[in-house]
Structures are given as structure tokens and as C-alpha cells.
Amino acid sequence: xxxxxxxxxxxxxxxxxxxxxxxxxTGNQGSWENNPIxxxxxxxxNHTDQKGPWNELFQLPDRNPDTRSFLGGVDVNRLPSxxxxxxxxxxxSPNSTVxxxxxxxxxxxxxxxxxxxxxRTSCSRxxxxxxxSGCDTSRKKLRxxxxxxxxxxxxxxxxxxxxxxxxxxxxxxLNLSPRQVEVWFQNRRARTxxxxxxxxxxxxKRCCENLTEENRRLQKxxxxxxxxxxxxxxxxxxxxxxTLTMCPSCERVAVSSSSSTPPSSSTVAxxxxxxxxxxxxxxxxxxxxYPWATLPIHNRPSDVPASRS
DNA sequence: TTATCCGTACCGATTACGTCA
DNA sequence: GATGACGTAATCGGTACGGAT
Numbered sequence: 001x002x003x004x005x006x007x008x009x010x011x012x013x014x015x016x017x018x019x020x021x022x023x024x025x026t027g028n029q030g031s032w033e034n035n036p037i038x039x040x041x042x043x044x045x046n047h048t049d050q051k052g053p054w055n056e057l058f059q060l061p062d063r064n065p066d067t068r069s070f071l072g073g074v075d076v077n078r079l080p081s082x083x084x085x086x087x088x089x090x091x092x093s094p095n096s097t098v099x100x101x102x103x104x105x106x107x108x109x110x111x112x113x114x115x116x117x118x119x120r121t122s123c124s125r126x127x128x129x130x131x132x133s134g135c136d137t138s139r140k141k142l143r144x145x146x147x148x149x150x151x152x153x154x155x156x157x158x159x160x161x162x163x164x165x166x167x168x169x170x171x172x173x174l175n176l177s178p179r180q181v182e183v184w185f186q187n188r189r190a191r192t193x194x195x196x197x198x199x200x201x202x203x204x205k206r207c208c209e210n211l212t213e214e215n216r217r218l219q220k221x222x223x224x225x226x227x228x229x230x231x232x233x234x235x236x237x238x239x240x241x242x243t244l245t246m247c248p249s250c251e252r253v254a255v256s257s258s259s260s261t262p263p264s265s266s267t268v269a270x271x272x273x274x275x276x277x278x279x280x281x282x283x284x285x286x287x288x289x290y291p292w293a294t295l296p297i298h299n300r301p302s303d304v305p306a307s308r309s
Numbered sequence: 310t311t312a313t314c315c316g317t318a319c320c321g322a323t324t325a326c327g328t329c330a
Numbered sequence: 331g332a333t334g335a336c337g338t339a340a341t342c343g344g345t346a347c348g349g350a351t
Contacts, residue, residue, distance in 0.1 A: 142339070143327065161319090183340060186319070191338085193320095 144184070148174045152181070156188050 144152070151174055155162070162170065162185055164178075171178040 180339080187338065190321075
């Protein structure tokens, strides 16, 4: 149980994926939620479904891998009722069942250990190795049958980790060793994570492209605006420049035009309250008309009205 | 209460085997 | 039949946590 919690902290588990949330400027595609291709933790969430025969079988209160409360009240470090200590081949491990399932390396890979023997024995599942040539001392890789893979896949969809009881039950059901089931789940998690990472990379790549394009567009826009500003003829055709004035005491901004009448009280920004002052014409300070021009994109111009009201 | 050890579970990286083109 | 690519079962070394002392 704590194990699960730990792993959650360690690397986000599978859902992890990359938890970066780029704003990704262009529209909603920057949102994971709106990404039809993938959403982080989606895969994991698929496995957090509380329904299913396994839940009924083991009655686990909480299997959320993210919260690592997957095992709920069941302590994985505690031996399950050890009537089922012996594995499916009837070979009992010299170690505890749990350690035989996934003990330390030295224990679980003891070349001559009984557990190893059990696993070797279990590798002759079915009829495909009955010639006896299969299970010698060398590392013999066995292919899982379609049925076994199917069951494992289905179980993985239910939840991507197993507690010892589940592992044992599944191992029995499939006529595999618990260790094999465990390894299969580990490898399966690794594959899922790898796939997720690939999807994340693709997404990031598209985000990057979009941002580059947006940046290019904005640079161009800036250039155009600069050209517009520097062009003397344009000034001829432009209306008199509008300036903003700021109250020196309250620093509120008012809009005024040099060709129009002096700012009336209605143009003075929110001189509300006893400490607010009308803008005296002789202390008006010009302020750039587009003060947000230097602000980051996301801060303008929606911020401006707020500062002027 | 803190430190240390042990057992356990998991991970990433790698190896090695089986299958297929 | 030999071979390389690929998928994946299995192994290795490491980390982190909980419980016991």
C-alpha cells in the first residue's frame, strides 16, 4: 500500500505522462481535456474503474492508482490468508508467499531455489512444452497464450496493479506463476507509459509548432505597426493623437484628445471617493495610448479596461 | 521521538528469446 | 536455412515506503 503511494509520488505512475499543461496559445487544443487524442492520466483512469469482477472478488474499497489507495484496507505487505501460500503447482516457497511473488532479487532469482523451480515448472503450462525440452536451467522465455494475454489485458483494464491476492488468483486462473503475472503487469505498465510518452511528445511537438507560428505572426504584426508609426505621411492622415492623462495622486488614467475640449469630468476615470481627485489640466501627464503594448500577449488588452475603470 | 534495519513493491534499463518477414 | 527487426518475457540494479526494534 505504501508502495503504491510512494510510486505515485515518484513518477506519477502511468498517468503521469507529462503533467505539463501548456497554454498553447491557439485555441482549445492546448487543453488536455480538449485533446481528443489523449489526456494525461486517461489511461490510468481507465483502470481506476471500481466496477468489475475483481472488485467483487476482493472487495477492495479503493483502487485508485493515483492516490495509491488501490489496496484500500488491504496491506500488501501483509500476507494474505496463507492457505493460498503455495503456488499453483503446489510448490511452496521457502520464503513467504509475498516474497516469493516478488521478493528481493536474491530471493526470487535464486537459481536453485524452490520458487525458481516452481516457476520453471509453471512454465511448462499447457501442452506446448510437454516434450520436456523447454524448462531447463537457462532462461527460457515463454509466450503467453492468447487466452492468457486476453485475461491479463482485461484485468489490466480493470486496474493496472495487483495486490497479492489478486495476483495469486490470477496466476491460478491462468496457470502461471505469481511472479509471471507480476512481471507481465510491470511490463504492461512500462509499455503503457511508453505509449503515453510518445503521445505526449507528439502533442508537445504540435504545441511548439503552433506557438512558433503564433510568434511569427505577432512579430510580423509588430513590424507592421512600427512601420505604420514611423511613416510620416500617415501622421498627416491620422486624427490628432489621443493621450491619456493620469491623476498624480490617485494615478487613475483619463483619455483626452488634444483637439477636443479639455477633459470633462465624465472623461476622468472614476474619481470616486473622498480621496479621488479630478485631473487638473496643468498636471496631466501623457501616457501612451496603448500601454499594454509592452505587456505579454496574454495580459492584453483585456487587462486595460480594468485599469481604466 | 528518532535512527536503523528488513521486507516488500515497483521502476527504468537491459537482456534474451520467440516470431515473422 | 540464415538473418535482422521487432515484440515481449525475464532479469538486474536501484529507490522508496512501512513496520519492527
